Amino acid sequence: MAEPMLAVRDVEAGYNPSLPILHGISLEVFEGEIVTVLGPNGAGKSTLIKAIAGLLSVSRGSVTIAGRDITGLETHQLIRERVAYVPQTENVFARLSVEENLALGALHNPDQFTAQRRRVLDLFPDLERLGHLAAGKLSGGQRQMVAVGRALMADPMLLMLDEPSAGLSPKLAQVVFSQLIRVKEVGVTILMVEQNARAALKISDRGYVLAEGQEKVHGNARSLLDNPEVGELYLGAKSRLARS
Amino acid sequence: MLSIVDLAKDFGGLKAVDGVSFEVGQGTITGLIGPNGAGKTTTFNMVAGAFPPSGGSIRFDGTDITSWSAHQTFRQGLVRTFQIPRPFGRMTVLENLMMVPQNQIGERFWNTWLRIGAIRAEERRLRDKAIEILDFLGLTRLGEEAAGNLSGGQMKLLELGRALMSDPKMILLDEPGAGINPTLLGEIVDRIAELNKRGITFLIIEHNMDMVMTLCHPIIVMASGKLLMEGSAEEVQADSRVLEAFLGGATDDDEEVPVG
């Protein structure tokens, strides 16, 4: 079995070192995959991605990219490791234009700017005509394209997304997911967190289900949806029904 | 006890709540669950008087409270707690509790000069009541502690205490289990059950399913601003539509769904 592109091993992390939210999570993402992290509210999905992105301190465990240890790296150093991250909210520079957002994305690879811009515009043709508008004035779906486009400008190996379909209508969410398939096709590995489990698993290769800060179930995407354990994680175990 | 008919809330084109009707029976501990964006928090806030509905009506204990604000519903015996408790950090726990009842004699300027005796008696009464509530919550030794020094779980219990000071008929609990460790969670569940035995009705919004399934009956499920179903814990867990809703099942609405 090949080396995973991203390996998270036994990570314990949280907003406060004395109060960890993640209690020893391990997961792997292999090159070329789309992996989705699911789970009920409060499971720690967002916390996991933020921990990988260096926005939270990891108190235990390790995170490696293509074998290189990136645990504890500062957030702004991740781009050099070719890991790009799209937060759930406030994921574009609202007062800057679309073109400026994309230009910032290529901060550390300016010589590739033209080529990467071409690639992003091929994936999101709408962005071309929106070029000079302030990103904050765009609709939710358009903003999401700018957010992902900005991340792709850095030519990442791994793209991490926090709830890419959040706040979007089901139709727009579908558009986002089909765009992500095309991102995978141009060779970017994707790790995402999603509430919209069904739709996300449809485009994923594998999935992990988190609950209460731990990884509970994982496996092939198709099989997860039919797995009764997943239902229990979302709606509580059927056996615990003692009502006084 | 609480009756909601065709409740709706429009946020400039976003239909956060789209014609929801349900009842909370007297003496029940009713759960309100649903995925993010289902509209349950918005519904809850309208009942609690945080903002008025765009349509529909709310009746509490026979009275129409549709456009009432929080301090008005408070007087009727309907109180709410907050998901992130914000007590008066620099005042003691007891002071936080004693502040709750409205129209205390001591609030009027001249009374502090002219009715000292009555005020002292009232303070004693309030203090005794507050201590009783603290005993019930297991927080007795924290009475003189600054409320800001309490742990998250203790603050949640204090929130419950604050609600109890007004002798409510019904308490709206906003995610009582959020951010609480399992041990304390068990205590909170026990307290709620005990209070329910003593006659207080509860409506609880909660994401912690174990807590909801153990404690609540019936459970109301919302999704996409509408009522999905209502039933016992077994019925909710068995209904495939409920799991679908949580897993992001398809709805055919084309509008933007607000998050949260």
Place this chain on the structure above:
Amino acid sequence: MMQFVADGIVSAALIALGAIGISMTYNILRFANFAQGEILTVGAYFALLLVGIMGAGIGAMGPIAFGWPLLVSIVFAMVATSIVVLIFDWLLFRQLRNRNAARITLIMAAFGVSLMGRNIVTLVAGGEPQYYAFFIPKAFEILPGVKLIPDDLAIIAISLIAFAALFFFMNRTSMGRQMRAVAENPTLARVNGIDVRAVIRWTWMIGASLATVAGVLLAHNTQLRPEMGFDMLLPMFAALILGGASNLYGTILGALVIGLTEALAVSFGLAGYRAAITFMVMLAVLLFRPQGLLGEKE
């Protein structure tokens, strides 16, 4: 009557140069830098040091009272002041930032630096007013009733060049974009690979450099005193707030309003009431537009 316009514009140019630094520290470092006045003062005194060595009036250019020595001194003063400012950030503000200090703590620290700055300047350079040059240029009429000295035109010209350079920098260079990104969303900036610490250094350097230019030109126009920058603090903050704190264009526009207001007050013989009138104008604008003229609503 129109004299006040001319005087006001000169005044506005200096206020704007100083206020831009406050705007940048406010938007990027997120605190109100009450030590900005002292940066002006220190800048002016550094130039005095160099001018003293070189001689200000020597090589005076045409009708202008200063010559290339002053210009060279400005450049050196900008560098020296920037270094001092960076040292203070490293010693003080960065430590507070790392400890998650409250905004009010940073502001209080700035007050402290301000007090310290004024007193050190007094200690080192003396409290007596000083001058770069003693040559008083001849005023000429550019329009009927409007007299200017050539130096005023030089001040306006230098300021315009500085503003143009600033805007080119902010809009067309990578670091300028990075600074705007950090001002808007520091977390996303880090996610995007921006080293916020480098951006902070540039912020201090640019703010200090512009303030140095303001300080030198102000000193040349009037005199050098330890309180010279501190006296500018109120007009600078008023310009920032009136124009809309989130916007550099707003700061310049605000400076124009403040400069003209002050000059107008002086022209009516109300020089002593300058500050009061300035604030009344600021309050009046804020009543109708609380976010400032070009600011954004929260």
